[in-house]
Amino acid sequence: MAQTLTEFDTIAAISTPIGEGGISIVRMSGEEAIKIANHVFKGADLTKVATHTIHYGHIIDPETDKTIDEVMVTVLRAPKTFTREDMVEINCHGGIVVTNHILQLLLANGARMADPGEFTKRAFVNGRIDLTQAESVMDIVRAKTDKARQVAVGQLAGGLLEKIRGMRKEILDTLANVEVNIDYPEYDADQITAKQMADTSNDVIKKIDRLLKTAQEGTILRNGLATAIVGQPNVGKSSLLNYLTQSDKAIVTDVAGTTRDTLEEYVSVKGVPLKLIDTAGIHHTEDKVEKIGVERSQKALKQADLVLLLIDGSQDLTQEDQALIAETKNKKRIIILNKLDLGQKLTIEKMQQMTNSPVISTSILKEKNLDELEDLIKKLFFSGIENSNDQVMVTNQRQAGLLQKAKKQLQDVIKAVENEIPVDIAQIDFNGAWDTLGEITGDSAPDELINALFSQFCLGK
Ligand SMILES: Nc1nc2c(ncn2[C@@H]2O[C@H](COP(=O)(O)OP(=O)(O)OP(=O)(O)O)[C@@H](O)[C@H]2O)c(=O)[nH]1
Ligand SMILES: [Mg+2]
Structure with a gap:
């Protein structure tokens, strides 16, 4: 460039x-x-x-x-x-x-x-600036939570750029050595070269893996963790959305079937960015409008990263509750036994045994145990994330896709070396990885890509 x-x-x-x-x-x-x-x-x-x-x-x-x-x-x-x-x-x-x-x-x-x-x-x-920094300008504009903005600002400062350039330099240094080895024919140049390329490939793959691990969290930070609030009609789903967003965006009434359509809101719960989706109560209905609402709830449920399953804990478990418990069993979920203020027929222990998921009793109306619910969401989010303080993150599909590609090329180098394929052939993939990494920063990106990227920006940026 x-x-x-x-x-x-x-x-x-x-x-x-x-x-x-x-x-x-x-x-x-x-x-x-x-x-x-x-x-x-x-x-x-x-x-x-x-x-x-x-x-x-x-x-x-x-x-x-x-x-x-x-x-x-x-x-x-x-x-x-x-x-x-x-x-x-x-x-x-x-x-x-x-x-x-x-x-x-x-x-x-x-x-x-x-x-x-x-x-x-x-x-x-x-x-x-480089491409990762340019992308972060767009991220800063679109950031939905403080944490997302922080990461984007870190990227604008060049955090990711530095890591990628470091990896490219390692590859380049090794390539330079290849030339030196060829100049000293008294050694078995091919063997030395092959070993050096494989070693560097291994090392860079480790670094790529570390970055790729951040990609999932990075994507969530950008888009919010898709969190569906589901349950039977009237259990308090919309009340929960209103509480978490500190608003009265969703209509709450004592009429079962108040919410007819899904409603999305972005909110930061103890620093965790959520895309909260309030849904229509899932139950069997002949009402034409409600039916469509229930279909939309099902769709939101399928796409959710996290499910908040609300159950009226003051009543016995209904068959429809049980159906929802079964349906969400492979999802990351929290079971919320609501309406604690009306007494409790379902115990936490029993539900925990039955669902094998975290269970909490709340009264959304009386704002009881809601802070504990927020803590639970946070805990669930950060478990499985190793290094949440790391400000360098891969935040989009383009970057993640190119990292995957470079990794594959380096794996091919290692394979070629193991199979004693001639060095100059292994070197093609080694060079390829160098190019691919350069595409992330724009050091070796084709013009069409650059034009496509910038056209996604908003006017005046
Ligand atoms: N006693 C009591 N009532 C509650 C509690 N949480 C919500 N409610 C009431 O239950 C009723 C239904 O609440 P919503 O938030 O509209 O319930 P929903 O699940 O969104 O209902 P649909 O949209 O009809 O599916 C309202 O009258 C709320 O005030 C609670 O913890 N205790
Ligand atoms: Mg509702």
């Missing part, structure tokens, strides 16, 4: 969400950015001001001389900017009309509307 500064036209976009807000920011990047801004700005001469300074003034329409807005303009000169190009940020008063008007003025005076992700793409093309 060429790391030289490329010349580009000047792009502009609104970088804050469209809508009513305190301030909006219109951003420009490119050679002409400062000149164009200066043309529509009344205040200091922006072409003369020092870099990384902010200036008070007004945006005026040079055609009509009309004042559009009172603004603060930040001037950032290359190369110490996000894109490594000259950049200007116009802080104007929020509101769609004014913000759009300013953008239109910039476009009329020589800037081009930026494509989605184009600012970040320039940062990448100009060598300011």
Whole structure:
């Protein structure tokens, strides 16, 4: 990948969400950015001001001389900017009309509307960040919980990049040795080379495995652990969703069959990001609408990573409860015996024996044992995750897929060496692994891939 500064036209976009807000920011990047801004700005001469300074003034329409807005303009000169190009940020008063008007003025005076992700793409093309960092910009924007954001920020700082480049260097050093070995024919060069390649392959595979282990947690951090709240009608499912989200998003009534459709909410429970799904009570019904709701509940149940199975603990276990217990037996689940305040017919011990799963008694209405429930969710989540403090994580399918591919190539190297296949043939896969790892960071990524990636970004990033 060429790391030289490329010349580009000047792009502009609104970088804050469209809508009513305190301030909006219109951003420009490119050679002409400062000149164009200066043309529509009344205040200091922006072409003369020092870099990384902010200036008070007004945006005026040079055609009509009309004042559009009172603004603060930040001037950032290359190369110490996000894109490594000259950049200007116009802080104007929020509101769609004014913000759009300013953008239109910039476009009329020589800037081009930026494509989605184009600012970040320039940062990448100009060598300011690598692909894992570019992806993390998108992750930060989309992060649904604090922890997810932390991981993305860590990645933006280059954590994953460093690990991948380290592995690539190991491979490259070994390849360099291959050349040296060939220069000393008094040794059995092939044998030495083969051993070195196999050793390095083994070592790098171990490192890849460690990263791949983080991929599952990374994906959950990005998307939230899909958690379905299921049970018979009226057991308190929607009440639980409302409690965990501290809201009244779901309708709660004493009418069985209140919830007709699934409802999703993101929430962080003791630091664990959950995508909570409230479902319609699963039971046999002839009602047309309810039937569809029950089908959707079944679908949510199938796709869930975690099931919160609610049972009315003040009543005897119904056949339908038992059917749900059987249906969820292969899922990670917590059995919640709710309505503890109405007395308890089902005991925790008995249920534990019967279900072989963690069981807890609660009263959602009286907010009893709900903190303990949250602890249980957290415990269940972190069991099975070895190193949850590690900030370096693989957070998307693209990265994980390429790591798998590199691992396979290195395994093939080891196999070839074991089978005493000629070294130059084993070396093909060894080189291949080096390339594959480079695709993760963008050091050796094809253009189509890069374009496809950046097009997923939102406008103004
Ligand atoms: N006594 C008591 N009532 C509760 C408790 N939790 C929920 N309820 C009540 O039970 C009724 C049903 O609660 P919902 O949260 O709507 O139950 P649901 O499982 O979502 O019901 P559907 O949507 O109809 O399937 C409401 O009147 C709640 O106030 C509890 O712990 N104790
Ligand atoms: Mg409900």
